[in-house]
Amino acid sequence: MKKNSTKKSGSKLSRKQKSSLEVALIYLILGLVFVVIFYPLLWAFAISMNTSTNLYSASLSPENWSLDNFVWLFTSPRSDYLLWYRNTLFVSTVVTVVTTTVVSFTAYAFSRYRFKGRTNGLYAFLLLQMFPVLMAMVALYILLNTVGLLDNLWGLILIYIGGGIPMNAFLVKGYLDTLPRSLDESAKMDGAGHFRIFFQILLPLAKPILSVVALFNFMGPFMDFILPRIVLRSPENFTLALGLYNFVNAQFSNNFSRFAAGAVLIAVPIATVYLMLQKYLISGLASGATKG
Amino acid sequence: MATNENQNQPSQTRIKDMNHSPKKAMLLSIIPGMGQIYNKRKIKGIAIFILFAAFAFVMFEFAAAGLQGLITLGNEARVDDSRVFLIEGILALLFTIFYAAFYWFNIQDAKVEAQKIRNGWKPGSVMENFHNSWDTAFPYVMIGPGFALLIFVVILPLLFMGFLAFTNYNLYNAPPRNLLQWVGFENFIRLVTLSEWRDTFVSVLSWTLTWTFVATTLSISLAMFLAILTNDKRLKGKKLIRTVLILPWAVPGFVTIIIFSALFNDNFGAINNDILQPLFNTTIPWMTNVMWSRIAIIMIQVWLGFPFVYALFSGVLQGISSDWYEAADMDGASRWQKFTNITFPHLMFATGPLLITQYTFNFNNFNIIYLFNEGGPAVRGQNAGGTDILISWVYNLTFTNSQFSMAAAISLILGIIVATFAFFQFRRSSSFKEEGNN
Numbered sequence: 001m002k003k004n005s006t007k008k009s010g011s012k013l014s015r016k017q018k019s020s021l022e023v024a025l026i027y028l029i030l031g032l033v034f035v036v037i038f039y040p041l042l043w044a045f046a047i048s049m050n051t052s053t054n055l056y057s058a059s060l061s062p063e064n065w066s067l068d069n070f071v072w073l074f075t076s077p078r079s080d081y082l083l084w085y086r087n088t089l090f091v092s093t094v095v096t097v098v099t100t101t102v103v104s105f106t107a108y109a110f111s112r113y114r115f116k117g118r119t120n121g122l123y124a125f126l127l128l129q130m131f132p133v134l135m136a137m138v139a140l141y142i143l144l145n146t147v148g149l150l151d152n153l154w155g156l157i158l159i160y161i162g163g164g165i166p167m168n169a170f171l172v173k174g175y176l177d178t179l180p181r182s183l184d185e186s187a188k189m190d191g192a193g194h195f196r197i198f199f200q201i202l203l204p205l206a207k208p209i210l211s212v213v214a215l216f217n218f219m220g221p222f223m224d225f226i227l228p229r230i231v232l233r234s235p236e237n238f239t240l241a242l243g244l245y246n247f248v249n250a251q252f253s254n255n256f257s258r259f260a261a262g263a264v265l266i267a268v269p270i271a272t273v274y275l276m277l278q279k280y281l282i283s284g285l286a287s288g289a290t291k292g
Numbered sequence: 293m294a295t296n297e298n299q300n301q302p303s304q305t306r307i308k309d310m311n312h313s314p315k316k317a318m319l320l321s322i323i324p325g326m327g328q329i330y331n332k333r334k335i336k337g338i339a340i341f342i343l344f345a346a347f348a349f350v351m352f353e354f355a356a357a358g359l360q361g362l363i364t365l366g367n368e369a370r371v372d373d374s375r376v377f378l379i380e381g382i383l384a385l386l387f388t389i390f391y392a393a394f395y396w397f398n399i400q401d402a403k404v405e406a407q408k409i410r411n412g413w414k415p416g417s418v419m420e421n422f423h424n425s426w427d428t429a430f431p432y433v434m435i436g437p438g439f440a441l442l443i444f445v446v447i448l449p450l451l452f453m454g455f456l457a458f459t460n461y462n463l464y465n466a467p468p469r470n471l472l473q474w475v476g477f478e479n480f481i482r483l484v485t486l487s488e489w490r491d492t493f494v495s496v497l498s499w500t501l502t503w504t505f506v507a508t509t510l511s512i513s514l515a516m517f518l519a520i521l522t523n524d525k526r527l528k529g530k531k532l533i534r535t536v537l538i539l540p541w542a543v544p545g546f547v548t549i550i551i552f553s554a555l556f557n558d559n560f561g562a563i564n565n566d567i568l569q570p571l572f573n574t575t576i577p578w579m580t581n582v583m584w585s586r587i588a589i590i591m592i593q594v595w596l597g598f599p600f601v602y603a604l605f606s607g608v609l610q611g612i613s614s615d616w617y618e619a620a621d622m623d624g625a626s627r628w629q630k631f632t633n634i635t636f637p638h639l640m641f642a643t644g645p646l647l648i649t650q651y652t653f654n655f656n657n658f659n660i661i662y663l664f665n666e667g668g669p670a671v672r673g674q675n676a677g678g679t680d681i682l683i684s685w686v687y688n689l690t691f692t693n694s695q696f697s698m699a700a701a702i703s704l705i706l707g708i709i710v711a712t713f714a715f716f717q718f719r720r721s722s723s724f725k726e727e728g729n730n
C-alpha cells in the first residue's frame with residue numbers, strides 16, 4: 001500500500017500528508033459511529049439515575065443524579081423486581097442444568113458412535129435448528145393451555161430446554177469432534193466401559209464448551225422476552241424481561257426511569273460477560289447459529 | 293471375542309450353512325421375534341416378542357382411539373374437546389410410526405443375521421450377545437432423553453400447528469364449547485381469494501421480504517465497511533475500537549429496542565425533541581406514519597445487527613495473508629480492484645452460510661417489530677399494522693383476534709419459506725458435506 005509505484009506525481013511529503021488525512025478521516029467516521037452507539041446507551045443510563053419518573057421533565061444533567069430508582073426496585077413493597085429476579089434465576093438454573101446434561105449425552109453419541117440413523121438424526125437436528133420454537137407459537141399456546149401449563153414457569157422451562165437442544169448439541173458435537181479419538185480408543189483397550197470413557201475422559205476435556213453452553217442457557221431467560229410473553233400471564237410469574245417490559249407498557253412515560261434502572265442492572269453484567277467471552281461466543285455461534 | 297477372531301482367519305474353513313434361509317427368517321419375523329429364534333438366538337427372540345406384544349397390548353386401544361379421534365375430532369360438543377383429540381391423535385400417530393419402524397427393523401435384523409449365519413457366522417454365548425447388544429444400544433440410550441424432549445416440545449407443536457391449519461378453529465368456533473372440523477385447504481384458499489385477507493397477506497408478505505432484504509443487507513454492508521476500516525494498519529487502539537463496535541451485540545436486544553422506541557417517540561422522544569427540533573426545526577412522526585416507522589425500525593436493526601457480522605468479518609480479514617495485497621500492489625491494482633478481487637471473495641467464502649442465517653433471523657425477527665410499536669401504526673382496511681411482518685401478524689391473529697387456524701396456516705407458509713432458505717444453506721455449508729460422506 002505504501003509503495004504505489006504507478007503514481008509519480010506525489011512527492012514523499014504529500015503522500016504522507018495524504019495518508020494522515022486518510023487516517024484522520026477513518027477516526028472521524030469511527031467517532032461518528034461511536035456517538036451513535038453510545039448515545040442510546042448513555043441516555044438510558046442517565047434516565048435510570050434521574051429522580052423524576054416522568055420522561056417529559058427528565059433532565060439528563062449529572063447534577064441531579066441519584067440512585068432512587070434502584071432503591072425503589074429493591075425496597076418498595078409495590079416492586080416485584082426481586083420476585084421476577086427469583087423466577088428468572090429458577091428458570092435459568094433448571095434450564096442450564098438439564099440442557100447441559102442432556103446435550104452432552106446427545107453430542108457424545110453423535111460424535112463418537114456410528115449407529116444406524118445417525119446421519120438422519122443429524123439432518124433432523126440441522127433442520128429443526130432452522131425453525132425457531134416461536135414459529136409454532138399458536139400450537140404452543142393451545143397445547144400449554146390444554147395441558148394446564150400456561151402461566152406456569154415449568155411450561156416455559158420445557159420450551160427453553162426442548163428448543164435449545166439442536167443448536168447446543170451441535171456446538172458440543174463440533175467441539176468433541178476436535179478431540180482426538182485415540183484418547184477414548186486407548187481407554188477402551190484398557191477395558192473402560194462406555195460411561196467411564198464419557199465421564200472420566202471426554203467430559204473433563206469438554207469443559208470449555210460445556211461452560212459456554214451453560215452460560216448461554218443461563219443468560220437466555222434473562223434476555224428473552226417473547227416466550228415469557230406467550231406463556232406467562234400473571235405478574236407474580238413474570239421473568240425479568242417481561243416484567244420490565246410491563247413497566248414501560250403499562251404507563252409509558254411514568255415508569256420509564258424504573259425500567260431503565262432495572263434494565264441497567266441486567267444489561268451491565270450480561271454485556272460484560274459477552275464482551276469478555278466474545279471470541280468464544282462468536283466462534284461458537286459461527287458454527288451454526290445466531291443470537292436470538 | 294474368540295468367535296470373532298476365528299472369523300477373521302482365512303486359514304480356518306468356515307462352515308457355511310446353505311440351508312439357513314434369510315427369506316424364511318424374514319417371513320417368520322412377521323411375528324416379531326420368531327425370525328431371531330429361527331436364527332438360534334432364543335433369548336433375543338423372546339425378548340423382542342415380549343416387547344412387541346406388550347406394547348401392542350398396552351397401546352393398541354390408545355393408538356386406535358387416538359387415530360379415530362384424529363379423523364372425527366370428537367362427536368359431542370362440550371363433552372369432547374377437539375384439541376385433546378388432536379393432541380392424542382398426533383401422539384397415536386407418532387407411536388404408530390415408531391412401532392412400524394421398529395417392526396421393519398426387526399424384520400431387517402432377522403434377515404441380516406440369517407445371511408451372516410448362511411456365510412458361516414455363529415452367534416456367541418448369551419453373555420457375549422448381551423454385551424454386544426449393549427454396545428449397539430448405547431448411543432441410542434444416550435440420545436434418548438434429548439430425542440424424547442425434542443419430540444414433545446418441538447415436533448409435537450410443529451405437527452399440531454400443521455394439523456391446525458386445516459381445521460376451523462377461531463373465536464366463534466372454539467373448543468371445548470364447539471367441535472372442530474377438518475376444512476381441507478379452506479384457510480389457504482380464503483387467504484388468497486377473500487379480499488380482506490388477500491390484501492393484508494400480500495402487503496405483509498411484501499413488507500416482510502423487503503424488511504428482511506434491506507435490514508440485513510444494510511447491516512452486512514455497514515459491518516463490511518467498518519471491518520475494512522478498522523483493519524487498517526495505521527490505526528491505533530484497535531482492541532478498544534473493536535470492543536466498542538461489538539457493544540450493541542452484547543447488550544440484551546429487548547433493552548435496546550425499548551430504549552430506541554422511547555427515543556423515537558413522536559411526542560417526547562429525544563430524537564424529535566433534542567435533535568430534529570433544535571437543529572432542523574421539524575419533527576418526524578416515527579410512530580404514526582407507516583413509512584417513517586419502517587425507516588426507524590430498519591435503522592434500529594442495523595444498529596443491533598451489524599456488530600455480530602462485523603466481528604465475523606474482522607476475524608476473517610485478520611486471517612487474509614498480506615501476500616495477496618502485496619502481489620496486487622505489484623500489479624498496480626486500485627483499492628476498488630483489491631476489494632472486489634481479494635477482500636470480498638475471501639469474506640463471502642468464509643462467512644456465506646452464516647450470512648444466510650442473518651437473513652432467516654431477520655425474517656422472523658419478532659422482537660424488534662413487537663417491542664418498537666407492536667407492529668403499528670394501524671392501516672385502514674387491513675387487520676395487520678404497517679410494520680407487521682408475518683410472524684408478528686401470526687402473534688396478533690393468535691393473541692388478539694383468536695384466529696387460530698388462520699394463524700397456523702400462515703405459520704405453515706412461513707415454515708415453507710424458511711425451509712427453502714434452509715435448503716440453500718444446507719447445500720452451501722461445509723458441515724453438511726462433511727456429514728454426507730460419513
